[in-house]
Amino acid sequence: STPVASDGDPVGNWTDQSTGGNTVIQATSGLRPLYHTNKIGGHPAVVGDGVDDVLAKTGATIGGSGGMTLAIVGYLVNNLINSPTAVDYDSDHVMILSSPGTFATPACKVGSTLANDTTFASFATPPRRIIMIVGTGSTPTLDFYEDGVHQPQVVGTVAAASSGLLQLFNNSGYGSPGNFGLGEVLMYNRPITSSEAAELDTLLKSKWVL
Numbered sequence: 001s002t003p004v005a006s007d008g009d010p011v012g013n014w015t016d017q018s019t020g021g022n023t024v025i026q027a028t029s030g031l032r033p034l035y036h037t038n039k040i041g042g043h044p045a046v047v048g049d050g051v052d053d054v055l056a057k058t059g060a061t062i063g064g065s066g067g068m069t070l071a072i073v074g075y076l077v078n079n080l081i082n083s084p085t086a087v088d089y090d091s092d093h094v095m096i097l098s099s100p101g102t103f104a105t106p107a108c109k110v111g112s113t114l115a116n117d118t119t120f121a122s123f124a125t126p127p128r129r130i131i132m133i134v135g136t137g138s139t140p141t142l143d144f145y146e147d148g149v150h151q152p153q154v155v156g157t158v159a160a161a162s163s164g165l166l167q168l169f170n171n172s173g174y175g176s177p178g179n180f181g182l183g184e185v186l187m188y189n190r191p192i193t194s195s196e197a198a199e200l201d202t203l204l205k206s207k208w209v210l
Helices: 194-207
Strands: 034-040 043-047 055-060 067-076 085-089 094-097 107-110 113-116 128-135 141-146 164-168 180-188
Touching (some): 034 067, 067 085, 067 194, 085 180, 180 194
Antiparallel strands (some): 043 180, 067 128, 085 164, 107 113, 128 141
């Protein structure tokens, strides 16, 4: 593939820089999100159109019986789309949402368990740093951090992640396509600790000039 170079270039794949092999791709030109320069702290972002753009990986494996962590740096372009998706893993297993409708504020959802952010009124501006931590076991948990603020922990029905479909800007079982700009997407095969979450947030804040 040809690396993006100019503002407005279509993005056919987003390479996994770890050894996990979870690179997301889009073979159909009309369904590719666009690369835009100077969108987050002077850095570029990949922007989905909120209609049908999607980058996907079938058979992705992230996390396991112990849980996982998902983090993004991004912003919502159009906040009129109801429950738009930024990231979806395992067909309605893990996602980050924001909307003015069903959820009035940014939310993270795993299966039937929802963690909703009651602190920030809008995801649109400025760009946000969101870290979602999924823990499984005798006391399953779902909680997250937004711009360094720890949201109340939610305990509920949280299943272990399994091999499935990973999608950026779209999903298979919940919500709508996302008109998001994503600068960075990070996934870990375990739940990170609160101290690690604080360190990660500090790193992302500095890196993206937020």
